[in-house]
Amino acid sequence: MNLEPIILTGGVVAVLLWAGLAAYVLHIDRRRTAARSVVAAILDTLSAADVRSVSTAERLTRVVPLLDRISRDMILHTAADGSTPRDTVDVLTTHLVERWGIYTLVREASFHRKSRDIWRRTASMKVLFHLNHPQVVDILSRAVESSSAEVASVGLTLLGTSSDERATGILIDALKQRKQSPSRIAVHLEHSPLRPAGAYRPLLRDADPLVRFWGATLLAEYPEFDWVESELALLVTDVDARVRKAAIQSLGRVGDEVAASAAMQLLRDPAAFVRAHAARALGELERSDTAPAVAELLGDHDWWVRTAAKHALEAMGSEIWPVLMRCLDHPDEFVRNGAAEVFQNLGILDSLIVMEAASDDPSHTKIDLLRRIAAAGGLRLTDSLIERSGTAAPRIRNLLTSMGLEQVGAA
């Protein structure tokens, strides 16, 4: 068996390949480190107090020798980096334009051929946006349609921060045509410095339910406009459950009377997530007068609705305790559990038991209430209560024992 020639050749190739690769890796690392130190020197120079006060042209003159030591890619990368100070970006972009021309940046920002050129395209887009170049909105519009998620993402981000009204139009158009994920587009519309509430109004009447959904969702940021509440209220009868959900969710943030009445109406919606959001909206509106209707949802067949009802009741505050009391005797165990949990989370249970345990003559009504809460919440509720009460634990234990709840297991 003569394997030696193969193994020897393979071994030599492996050694040479390792040595070559190692040298290449170290070379790249050294180049990168050197470039980084030059960039650091440029940033240091430009951030010096005496340099900051002079004109951009003068500042550029101070760092040109340093800029000549690094590649254009490195300058572009630094200029596009979000952490680079704005006045430093001014200098770097001026250098890029003076040295290589604006056309190069426009070309790079307009398209990419290979995936490895994506970073250059996004960096050029950022630089052109910084320069407020006349073509930048068109370039960003094309970027939003790019098949590259990264290019589209940067396009959306820049359009979202633009003060150009065309940018809002492009974003809304992208949302309507679903060029990218609507939620991602909505993130950027939400942060638009233009606050374009008027542009969202037509969306509420769009034939596409998803567009109506996003129109209703985005309007939650505009409580200052009177028409928002009434327009949203019209959508609570929308045929699409998602739209009804968005409408009630936004009404919970911006609304008042109309919102509460719409939410009450949606507590009986056939879609569980609409009922859940209607309950949450009433909680956000702090409408304790609606607590009886919300408390009914503690026994909803959908778990998320029950959870939403609990949170809504908690948000309404401790004044709803009479409503909760009625739930403690409900035939449905879920309702009893939910009511006991709300009693606990509102702190009513703790204050009641601490007061009664400290008293030599506990009130029969309160003892009865405690007994009912403890029975509705189960063993772990009382165990937790004892553990929470610290030094008062022995007295509370005695009180619970006297109430017939002696099997509590907490130490």
Next chain:
Amino acid sequence: MIAALLIALTAFAVTASLGYLMIVAAASVAGAISRGGRRERAADAYQALAGSRFTIPVSVIVPVDGDCSTISHSVEALLGLNYPELEVVVVAESLSDRSWERLKKDWALEPKELFYRRTLHTSPVNRILGSDRDPRLVVIEKAPAGRADALNCGVSFARYRYVVSVNPGIAFDADALLRLMSPALRDPGAVLAVTSYVERRPASAAMHPGVGTDPGPQTSDPGWIAAADDYQRLASIRSWMASRLAWHQLQCGLPPLDGVTAWRRDAVMELGGFSTSAADAELDLLVRLQTSQGDGPSGRVVRTSEVFGDAATSTVRGAAVLASRRQNALIEALKTFRRAPGKDRTRRTMTIVVGVELLTSAAQGIVAVLIVAAALAGWVSWRAPYLTFLLLTFGYAVVSASALLLRGGTPGAPSGADLKRLLLRAPLEFAVYRPALIWARLVGR
């Protein structure tokens, strides 16, 4: 006649194995050169996502057990993440008294009864504690039943659409969760899970667990570092490279050795949660999610090229346990494919991906054993084993160097003296560290 047949078979097995290893090494080099040395991508603009109410909320599950001194730090860092809405669910099993006291004191924990839907069957929950300091924190104390059971408990309790499982020892910076969730935020309807990478680093070079700022490139010499730490780091970087290259070419694959994954809660539930009998519950679920097209949740598993954070290296014994767990998990995955062979492309591709990872170690073992056996039998001279050893050693080092080349283009990559040391130590990994790992596994049985 028989001897001739044996010689021919041995020659064939050695040649085939070496050929296979050379192809793997060549693929690594080609992949690293074509994708490595690339300019670092400018950081995505996370400000908009971080401040948006449309950013999908996340439930972070932290399973802990035993003596976990870093848990408070981890909770602090998780709650400090630059993310608009999240909750942290710590699931504690057999946590030491000291760790419990620390956690309770630091976070002002108080027992509370919270009724939740037990959607996945788990061992009994003893009690639930809420935090007076931060209402986003909940600690669940449950009967011990292993990591998968703790994760299932956390998934049952989680309120949000995506759940992320994070080990307490992992260190990360404030944007780590936004980076991880970025693909899911782009397309929440289609993304079932997102995996990312956690790098093993020597404790001296790693961030403090849970408290995070990106240490950036390490240019200064961190001093003398045990070779075992470097080899664990190399293994970690190699697994990241394998995962990245496979995913790039095939759009599916295996996660790196260590990572953090974000799961869509409904997809986890649809597949019955994390398997309590799997060697690696998270790898098992990732494989099931990728191969259950048609009879499972529709969507895709995505791998981010981002680094979530880092974790300190462990002892050789600990590394051996992890390696063994990974191997068992891969074998389990192959068995699953065999039991229920599917015809879809993803399943076939995944079978190849899993097979390649298992076969690479096996091929190295086959070559080493057969060439020594052949030398003992007198079929080859004693020069052959030495040359084979040289080939395997440097072949391994070539793959490590490729991984370092690829890693160089991403933040937090080894640099300067660190990089030099890793490159120089790489050839000795096969000769020194692999036998130590095998020994630790044998002793640990």
